[in-house]
Amino acid sequence: MSDTVDGLRKAGRCVVAAIASEEFQSECSFRCLQRFPVGCCKIASLLYGRFITDNGAADGFIYVSGENHEPEYESHFWIEWQHVIVDITAHQFSEVTEVVFVGHDRSWHDRVYPKQQQWSYSSAMEFNDDYAQQFDADYACLRSYTDT
Numbered sequence: 455m456s457d458t459v460d461g462l463r464k465a466g467r468c469v470v471a472a473i474a475s476e477e478f479q480s481e482c483s484f485r486c487l488q489r490f491p492v493g494c495c496k497i498a499s500l501l502y503g504r505f506i507t508d509n510g511a512a513d514g515f516i517y518v519s520g521e522n523h524e525p526e527y528e529s530h531f532w533i534e535w536q537h538v539i540v541d542i543t544a545h546q547f548s549e550v551t552e553v554v555f556v557g558h559d560r561s562w563h564d565r566v567y568p569k570q571q572q573w574s575y576s577s578a579m580e581f582n583d584d585y586a587q588q589f590d591a592d593y594a595c596l597r598s599y600t601d602t
Contacts (some may be wrong), residue, residue: 458505474490481595491546502542516534517575541556
C-alpha cells in the first residue's frame with residue numbers, strides 16, 4: 455500500500471507541476487485551469503485520475519465531490535483510493551499546507567464539505583461530445599508537459 459500511496463503522491467506532484475506551468479496554461483482549453491488551483495478542482499482531479507489510470511498508479515479509486523451550503527454554497531472535488539484522500543487542489547485553501555494532500559485524515563474535507571457524493575471513474579468520465587473533446591485536448595497537453 456505504501457508504494458501505491460507514494461506513486462499517487464509522485465503522480466500528483468507531476469500533474470500539479472504540469473498544470474501550474476505557464477506553457478500548459480497558455481494552451482489549455484478549459485479556462486478555469488489558468489487559475490490553477492483555484493476554481494478548477496473538478497477538471498484538475500479528472501485529469502489527474504486519467505493520468506494515474508494511464509500510468510497504472512492505482513486501480514479502484516473514486517472521485518468525491520463535496521458541498522457546503524453555509525454561509526454560501528461551495529463545492530470541491532478530489533480522489534480517494536482505499537480510504538486515502540488525494541487532493542491536488544487543496545492547497546488553494548489557507549488551512550492546507552501541502553501542495554498535494556495525500557493521507558487518511560478526513561477531518562478537513564469532512565468538516566468543510568460535509569455533504570459528499572462518490573463517483574466511479576467511468577461515471578465521472580461520461581462527458582458530452584464538446585466537453586470530451588476539450589478534455590482529451592487538455593489531457594494530451596498535460597501528457598506533453600509531464601516527464602512520464
